[in-house]
Amino acid sequence: MSTIEDVAKLAGLSRTTVSRVINNHPYVSEEKRKLVMEAMERLGYVPNSSARSLRSQKTELIALFVPRIMNPFFSQLVESMEIAAAEHNYQLIICQTRYSSEKELNYMNLLKTKQVDGVILASIQNDWEVLEPFLDYGPIVLCNEFDEQANVPSVMLDQVHGGYIATKHLLEQGHRRIAYCRGSTRSNVANHREIGFRKALSEYGIVFDEQYAFRDTLHSEDGRRVFHRMLSLSEPPTAVFTGSDEVAAGIISEAKKHGCKVPDHLAVVGFDNQAITQLMEPTITTVHQPVEKMAQKALEVMIEKIHSRTYRQREIYKFPLKLIIRGSTVTNKLAKL
Amino acid sequence: MSTIEDVAKLAGLSRTTVSRVINNHPYVSEEKRKLVMEAMERLGYVPNSSARSLRSQKTELIALFVPRIMNPFFSQLVESMEIAAAEHNYQLIICQTRYSSEKELNYMNLLKTKQVDGVILASIQNDWEVLEPFLDYGPIVLCNEFDEQANVPSVMLDQVHGGYIATKHLLEQGHRRIAYCRGSTRSNVANHREIGFRKALSEYGIVFDEQYAFRDTLHSEDGRRVFHRMLSLSEPPTAVFTGSDEVAAGIISEAKKHGCKVPDHLAVVGFDNQAITQLMEPTITTVHQPVEKMAQKALEVMIEKIHSRTYRQREIYKFPLKLIIRGSTVTNKLAKL
DNA sequence: CTGTTAGCGCTTTCAA
DNA sequence: TTGAAAGCGCTAACAG
Numbered sequence: 001m002s003t004i005e006d007v008a009k010l011a012g013l014s015r016t017t018v019s020r021v022i023n024n025h026p027y028v029s030e031e032k033r034k035l036v037m038e039a040m041e042r043l044g045y046v047p048n049s050s051a052r053s054l055r056s057q058k059t060e061l062i063a064l065f066v067p068r069i070m071n072p073f074f075s076q077l078v079e080s081m082e083i084a085a086a087e088h089n090y091q092l093i094i095c096q097t098r099y100s101s102e103k104e105l106n107y108m109n110l111l112k113t114k115q116v117d118g119v120i121l122a123s124i125q126n127d128w129e130v131l132e133p134f135l136d137y138g139p140i141v142l143c144n145e146f147d148e149q150a151n152v153p154s155v156m157l158d159q160v161h162g163g164y165i166a167t168k169h170l171l172e173q174g175h176r177r178i179a180y181c182r183g184s185t186r187s188n189v190a191n192h193r194e195i196g197f198r199k200a201l202s203e204y205g206i207v208f209d210e211q212y213a214f215r216d217t218l219h220s221e222d223g224r225r226v227f228h229r230m231l232s233l234s235e236p237p238t239a240v241f242t243g244s245d246e247v248a249a250g251i252i253s254e255a256k257k258h259g260c261k262v263p264d265h266l267a268v269v270g271f272d273n274q275a276i277t278q279l280m281e282p283t284i285t286t287v288h289q290p291v292e293k294m295a296q297k298a299l300e301v302m303i304e305k306i307h308s309r310t311y312r313q314r315e316i317y318k319f320p321l322k323l324i325i326r327g328s329t330v331t332n333k334l335a336k337l
Numbered sequence: 338m339s340t341i342e343d344v345a346k347l348a349g350l351s352r353t354t355v356s357r358v359i360n361n362h363p364y365v366s367e368e369k370r371k372l373v374m375e376a377m378e379r380l381g382y383v384p385n386s387s388a389r390s391l392r393s394q395k396t397e398l399i400a401l402f403v404p405r406i407m408n409p410f411f412s413q414l415v416e417s418m419e420i421a422a423a424e425h426n427y428q429l430i431i432c433q434t435r436y437s438s439e440k441e442l443n444y445m446n447l448l449k450t451k452q453v454d455g456v457i458l459a460s461i462q463n464d465w466e467v468l469e470p471f472l473d474y475g476p477i478v479l480c481n482e483f484d485e486q487a488n489v490p491s492v493m494l495d496q497v498h499g500g501y502i503a504t505k506h507l508l509e510q511g512h513r514r515i516a517y518c519r520g521s522t523r524s525n526v527a528n529h530r531e532i533g534f535r536k537a538l539s540e541y542g543i544v545f546d547e548q549y550a551f552r553d554t555l556h557s558e559d560g561r562r563v564f565h566r567m568l569s570l571s572e573p574p575t576a577v578f579t580g581s582d583e584v585a586a587g588i589i590s591e592a593k594k595h596g597c598k599v600p601d602h603l604a605v606v607g608f609d610n611q612a613i614t615q616l617m618e619p620t621i622t623t624v625h626q627p628v629e630k631m632a633q634k635a636l637e638v639m640i641e642k643i644h645s646r647t648y649r650q651r652e653i654y655k656f657p658l659k660l661i662i663r664g665s666t667v668t669n670k671l672a673k674l
Numbered sequence: 675c676t677g678t679t680a681g682c683g684c685t686t687t688c689a690a
Numbered sequence: 691t692t693g694a695a696a697g698c699g700c701t702a703a704c705a706g
Contacts, residue, residue, distance in 0.1 A: 351692070354691090357692090361703055367692075390698095392697085
């Protein structure tokens with residue numbers, strides 16, 4: 001394991017000069033540069049990153065917080081973020097909070113102990129006042145999630161609009177009794193979608209009926225459960241807006257199993273535009289989210305913050321969502337038009 | 338940003354004593370320990386991890402190489418591995434090779450530069466002789482993947498058996514013209530499955546017909562493509578064994594679209610037991626892989642290697658696979674028995 | 675253009 | 691049971 005000292009000796013120069021070559025500093029003669037390069041080559045020298053970090057107070061590491069990776073939305077976010085990070089010579093440390101505020105808080109220590117240069121939160125499990133003090137130690141950027149109180153940059157999607165266009169689509173198809181499935185109760189993403197949902201309803205003079213609301217639906221199994229609960233209502237809904245394609249797929253699968261036709265008896269809208277939407281029968285109407293763009297932007301903003309060292313500034317970057325109409329809300333004939 | 342020095346001063350003690358308290362060393366009087374704890378508390382002190390790493394030559398970081406995260410199999414692997422790592426107080430750095438040997442090689446420098454304590458390869462893009470020299474810098478453990486040449490631990494699944502039981506199941510259903518879809522051409526995982534596939538065929542006296550082989554099938558779109566290519570054969574297969582549930586789902590979706598009944602006209606076996614297998618209609622017969630167990634074991638082995646510092650030792654840990662029979666290979670009536 | 679020197683914050687001998 | 695001091699490998703004033 002050779003050090004900068006070894007290289008310096010072999011090249012017959014000082015550590016400083018070697019360091020200058022490594023970091024592409026100016027004021028090194030071409031001659032000495034060559035000497036250093038050769039010595040590095042001969043020794044198979046690579047700078048020790050702990051030493052570098054200690055000295056420069058930079059780790060080139062960013063922590064990304066997600067509830068869990070298996071959720072396809074977050075898989076995609078992690079994938080896009082890792083690619084973006086690599087392009088900027090940063091590495092990504094993955095932290096799964098598993099929806100636990102305790103775990104989240106624990107992972108926040110990565111910032112305090114200087115293990116990472118910054119934290120990107122794609123999920124928030126604690127109140128902002130709990131997280132805020134960590135800004136003393138490094139930048140925090142919100143990605144996908146959003147918090148009213150947070151005095152940091154947020155890169156997000158227009159979830160209000162997402163909820164709105166999905167619901168409006170169902171209303172335009174003539175539906176009036178529309179059920180609503182959302183994920184985590186504390187997420188602002190879900191809150192915003194609900195606002196859009198209600199806005200569309202109210203434009204059609206419909207008052208939202210709480211019996212049609214289902215909270216904490218995350219997986220296909222939840223969808224199956226919801227289907228049965230909807231059926232058991234005195235006036236079952238004719239359409240349902242869900243917060244995820246998996247839930248939508250669960251509802252559709254269970255509906256078909258019980259002879260309930262989609263979309264004729266029950267129209268279903270998903271969210272995320274995952275692969276499954278094109279594999280189910282009928283294919284699933286859904287809302288496409290520009291995850292890749294969001295991830296890239298969040299990473300750029302993070303890097304900018306790391307350099308500028310101004311962490312407590314609220315900035316909002318919002319990307320649009322797009323409704324993709326497929327078979328689960330319109331009959332095949334129409335879908336093919 | 339307080340340092341160990343600040344704590345020492347406030348407590349009226351030496352850095353050494355503070356360090357002893359931090360690291361739970363013996364020979365610290367209860368009285369001084371309290372003093373130190375209080376001082377740390379008052380200052381909100383947390384040890385700087387770069388300094389620690391530099392001094393102790395440990396980062397508590399492990400790099401996990403995967404081709405890409407979006408693939409549900411690897412999502413699950415990453416998820417399980419992160420949980421296992423967290424339990425052992427290690428963090429995971431994610432490296433997506435995107436099937437590129439160059440990117441893989443580039444990421445290997447994390448080991449050389451001491452940014453991580455070890456590398457877990459869940460995918461191999463370079464010949465072993467290229468990777469081997471990195472063992473001078475730290476441990477490498479193979480997880481899921483396997484290489485004949487590699488003189489390091491491998492934690493793997495019995496893919497030969499997986500290919501065998503899946504194929505045997507199809508043979509038992511009476512199929513004789515069985516097509517075969519596999520993923521990446523250089524993966525040993527796929528090679529092993531193919532060995533199992535051929536073994537089952539030969540037990541039934543069938544010589545594998547290369548026209549039934551489809552390579553590099555990864556996504557549902559590939560499945561759709563394969564379906565059409567199978568149809569165009571003079572003697573189309575009556576069953577197909579695939580290397581992934583996504584490909585299987587693509588085949589099934591396309592088959593249904595063209596009035597081909599599954600499993601009556603075409604039986605399909607997937608691999609991975611992903612969520613989609615229970616959502617498709619028919620549900621998909623597949624092979625379950627104990628990903629979580631494998632991930633845990635790989636992590637344990639890695640930690641053991643980090644401590645023992647003996648990296649060049651071949652050890653094989655193999656976990657069994659299980660066939661899960663569903664609707665895509667047996668008619669509904671039978672499936673319900 | 676190059677070298678000397680002083681740390682970054684921590685752990686660990688060694689001596690008391 | 692405690693502390694002084696050395697040094698992990700690197701970068702960046704500063705001086706020349």
